[in-house]
Amino acid sequence: MPFKIAIASGKGGTGKTTFAVNLYWFLANKYSSSIKLVDCDVEEPNDIIFFPEAEIKEEKVVFQDIPEIVLKQCTFCRKCAEYCEFNAIVVIPPARFAEVNKSLCHSCGACLEACNDNAIKEKKEPIGSINYYRINRGNGIKEGILKIGSVMQTMMIRELKKSVSSNNEIIIFDAPPGTSCPVVETVADADYVILVTEPTPFGLYDLQLSVDLLNDMKKPFGVIINKAGMGDDQVYNYLKEEGLTLLGEIPFSREYAVKYAKGELLNDIPDIIDENFRIIAGELENRLIQYEGNNYFKW
Amino acid sequence: MKEITILSGKGGTGKTSITAALASVAEHAVLCDSDVDAADLHLLLHPQKKEEYTFSGGWIVQIDQAKCSLCKTCLELCRYGAIHYSRDGQLEINPFQCEGCRLCEKKCPANAITSIRNNNNYWYVSETRFGIMVHAKMSPGEENSGKLVSRIRIRAREIATDDNLQYIINDGPPGIGCTAISSLTGSHAVLMVTEPTKSGLHNLKRLVELIAGFSIPAYAVINKYDIDLELSSEIESYLKDNTIPLLEKIPFTPDVIKAMIEGKTITEYKPDSEITKCIKKIWEMIK
Numbered sequence: 187m188p189f190k191i192a193i194a195s196g197k198g199g200t201g202k203t204t205f206a207v208n209l210y211w212f213l214a215n216k217y218s219s220s221i222k223l224v225d226c227d228v229e230e231p232n233d234i235i236f237f238p239e240a241e242i243k244e245e246k247v248v249f250q251d252i253p254e255i256v257l258k259q260c261t262f263c264r265k266c267a268e269y270c271e272f273n274a275i276v277v278i279p280p281a282r283f284a285e286v287n288k289s290l291c292h293s294c295g296a297c298l299e300a301c302n303d304n305a306i307k308e309k310k311e312p313i314g315s316i317n318y319y320r321i322n323r324g325n326g327i328k329e330g331i332l333k334i335g336s337v338m339q340t341m342m343i344r345e346l347k348k349s350v351s352s353n354n355e356i357i358i359f360d361a362p363p364g365t366s367c368p369v370v371e372t373v374a375d376a377d378y379v380i381l382v383t384e385p386t387p388f389g390l391y392d393l394q395l396s397v398d399l400l401n402d403m404k405k406p407f408g409v410i411i412n413k414a415g416m417g418d419d420q421v422y423n424y425l426k427e428e429g430l431t432l433l434g435e436i437p438f439s440r441e442y443a444v445k446y447a448k449g450e451l452l453n454d455i456p457d458i459i460d461e462n463f464r465i466i467a468g469e470l471e472n473r474l475i476q477y478e479g480n481n482y483f484k485w
Numbered sequence: 486m487k488e489i490t491i492l493s494g495k496g497g498t499g500k501t502s503i504t505a506a507l508a509s510v511a512e513h514a515v516l517c518d519s520d521v522d523a524a525d526l527h528l529l530l531h532p533q534k535k536e537e538y539t540f541s542g543g544w545i546v547q548i549d550q551a552k553c554s555l556c557k558t559c560l561e562l563c564r565y566g567a568i569h570y571s572r573d574g575q576l577e578i579n580p581f582q583c584e585g586c587r588l589c590e591k592k593c594p595a596n597a598i599t600s601i602r603n604n605n606n607y608w609y610v611s612e613t614r615f616g617i618m619v620h621a622k623m624s625p626g627e628e629n630s631g632k633l634v635s636r637i638r639i640r641a642r643e644i645a646t647d648d649n650l651q652y653i654i655n656d657g658p659p660g661i662g663c664t665a666i667s668s669l670t671g672s673h674a675v676l677m678v679t680e681p682t683k684s685g686l687h688n689l690k691r692l693v694e695l696i697a698g699f700s701i702p703a704y705a706v707i708n709k710y711d712i713d714l715e716l717s718s719e720i721e722s723y724l725k726d727n728t729i730p731l732l733e734k735i736p737f738t739p740d741v742i743k744a745m746i747e748g749k750t751i752t753e754y755k756p757d758s759e760i761t762k763c764i765k766k767i768w769e770m771i772k
Contacts, residue, residue, distance in 0.1 A: 196523040198659035199497010203684065229660035230494055230691060232684040271544070271586050294586030295564050334694045337631065337663035340584075344565075363496040363659050364522035367628040370581045387745050388501065392523040399625035403581055416739070418746050440712075447682040447713040 188354045191470070192226075192376035196392030198363035200384045201412035201436070203227070204446055206360035207236045209380075211452050212463040213356060214324030217471075220355040225329035226372040227362040228314060228342045233327055235449045240319040240327065248330070248345045249310035250338055251293045255284040259305035269300035289337055313338040316346050325354055343371045365392075365399045373400070378473055379407035380433065385417035390424060397430065406473070408433035410466065434466035486645050488638075488653040489771055490519070490672040492696075494688030496659035498680045499708040502741050504656040505529040505750040506764040508615040511772065514652040516613065517641040518620040519634045519668040526656050529750055532611030532618045540606040540621070540636060543628040544585035550575050552597035559589035559598065581626055603627070608637050610644070617644055634658075634667035652772060661688075661695045669699055676732075676771055677705045681716035686723065693727060704730050704771055706763075709737035732770050733763045 193206040210223040225233040234240055255266070255275075262279040274290035275297060277283065286297075288311065298306050314332040321327065330346035332339050339362070350357060361372040373379050379400055383393040393409070400407045408431035411421060416438040425432050437458060445451055491504045505526060508516050518526040548559070548568075553576055560568045560576060567582035568589065578589075590598040605624035610617065619641045621633055641653050657668040669675065675696050679689045689705075696703045705724050710717040717734065724731050736759060744754035752761045 197496065197525070198493075198523070199495065227660075229662045229665070230684075230688040232495075232687060235683045235687060269588070269591065292584055292586060293564065294584065294588055295562070296586050296588040296591070299562070299588060299592060332662065334661060334691055335666070335698050337666055339660075339662040340628075362662075364664075365625050366522050366623065366630045366664075367626065368662065370626045374579075374581055386742055387528050387748070388525045391525060391528055395523060395625060402625055417742050444713055446684075447680075447716055449683040 188352055188357045189378075190357045190359065190376045192359040192361055192373040192379045193382060194361040194369055194373055194379055194396060195363060195382045196365050196396040197383070197388055200382045200389060202360055202363070202382050203232050204451060205380070205382050205410060205412065205436070206358055207233055207451060208455075208459070208463060209466070210324060210358050212467055217467065218355045219324055221324040221358070222350060222354045223324070223327045223358045223360065224346065224350055225327065225360045226343050226346060227360055228330035228332040228339050228346065229362060231329040231331050233360055234319055234329055236451045237319065237321045237327065238449065240321045242317060243320050243326070244318040246316045246349070247312050248314050248316060248342060250313045250341060251308040252288050252291055252311045253286050253297050253306045254309050255286060256305045256307060257282070257284060259303050260284050261303050261305070263303070265300040265302070266297035266306060269296040271296070293341070314342045316349050340367045340371045343368055347375070365395045369399070370403070373403065373405060376405065378470070379405050380410055381407055382410045382412050383421055384413045385411055385419070385421045387420065389417070390421045393421065394424070397428070407431070408469065408473070411435045413438035433469045434462055436462050486642070486651060486653065487673045487772070488642070488655060488671070489674045489676060490655040490657050490668050491676045491678060492657040492665060492668065492692060493659060493678045494661060494692035495680070495685050498678045498685060499741070500678050501525045501529070501656055502745065502751060503678055503706070503708065503764070504654060506752045507768050508654055509750045509752045510765050510768050511615070511652055511654060513650045514616055514654050515641045515645045515650050516616060516618040517637060517653055517655045518618070519638065519655050519664070520658040521621045521623045521630050521633050521637070522658055522664060524620055524622070526618070527620055529745065529748060530613040530615065530618055531748060532609070532613050532620065534609045534611045536610040538608050539604050540608055540633050542603040542606045542624065544587060544600040545580060545603050546578050546583055546585065546587060546590060546598060546600045548576055548578060549597045549599065552595050554595045554597075556594060558592055558594060562588050562592055584628060606633060608633065610640065616650070617648070619644070631663040631667040634664050638668070661691050665695070669696065669701065672701055674771060675701055675703045676767070677703055678708050679705060679720060680709050681707060681713040681720060683716065686716065686720055689720065690723070693729065704732050706732050706767060707734045710734040711736050732767045735760055735763045
């Protein structure tokens, strides 16, 4: 079984992608070439920007099963509407009207179970695609990309993760920002979570929300402080008071921000960044050994 | 009444700092924090809560082991793979994978499955030094965040109508998924906050496409434009090609973080700065 690491943060723009891309690169070069990066920020996937030489190898469209009511067979009994917890079905018997609202449907299949008249059929609707890119280190990148206007980001993440082979020693999941269902889906089967924060009041507050979520989910995790030196000490004090693991820091540098801007993170990595990743990888390796053979974190 | 929603696609471009600054220069506005996932606006506006409401989120579904006959009906019906065998061979539901469709509950022959509502979500109407603010605190892992956004926006509109206020300033979430869509629907204008990075531009393009589907007028500001002048001009020409007005280019300054640490808006922290002038200009143009 692969060791799965999820990179998350409550606040957007703290450096999840920068960290995930660098971690992939560092581990692929120095630890194991059997590693895959999975971009689960399906609303705005950006990992691939940092690998200009990446070559697309596969593109697969993902579909959602949307029920359709066959009016000819429908008796307008409303049982499907009563079964639907998402208020996605409208049935008006006097008007002989029955319809599914696509944007509210969660494809749970309850209406099919409810219907005794064989009047509901499922139809496939595209919600996005899964792209696989080969790069010259490691096993490459998979990204999910949500169709614009679709609200099915959680299903997209689930399908993306299902498509990743377990023939990798290490899998890195780059999560979307926030603390709601898409984040839960991303970290659900992770063996270890890395929270990337920044030393600012916004960074701290959103870190606390993420810590609450991971504690609820009983996930082991560590924290990275990105853009260190930019703000104040509150995040450090919080980590100390709560006894949370600080895995490492990445110093704020305007020069590095410019490299990020241009998508050139992985060209001439500054020594100080490389050294910080060496420390972080060492910390991760210690945890890998610690958790091996122990499945208490598994679902 | 005019509702202006601030979005960015990419996170961390400065939506909340700019929203708070706009709130400080706007008059007759209701403020609304629609980034219910990671709400930060209160850290700058320090709201005094006047009204508190609970919001019914998703269902918490459980199997009563004493009644369960292990027939596996639920396991076979669940499309989310949320039902698992525990170590001692019992069936149980992982609350983080369950979407609350309750099909298992309806189909269980032993009536062993029950659900209760998660009522651990709150929303508030508060007072701030810049006017009334509507905001929320969501329980971690909640699946109904889009509905919560719709709920607080309805209240913001009611307040604007009752108090005869002309504007709603609505701080949106990152991304283009369900909460972004919930924040967007019915807005009168969108202010897109972008930054001169490849990711910023990539995400801006996806956001523009989303907004176009709603036919809402969109305006842009480039925040921290001087981080990369080349990419800034690339964004400028993209905006021009798509006839999106660029209201202002805001320079990068560590003062924004310093203001945040003091719990102030940038306009309060540096009232005579270049950036305060930018904010005033943006408000004059978008209001």
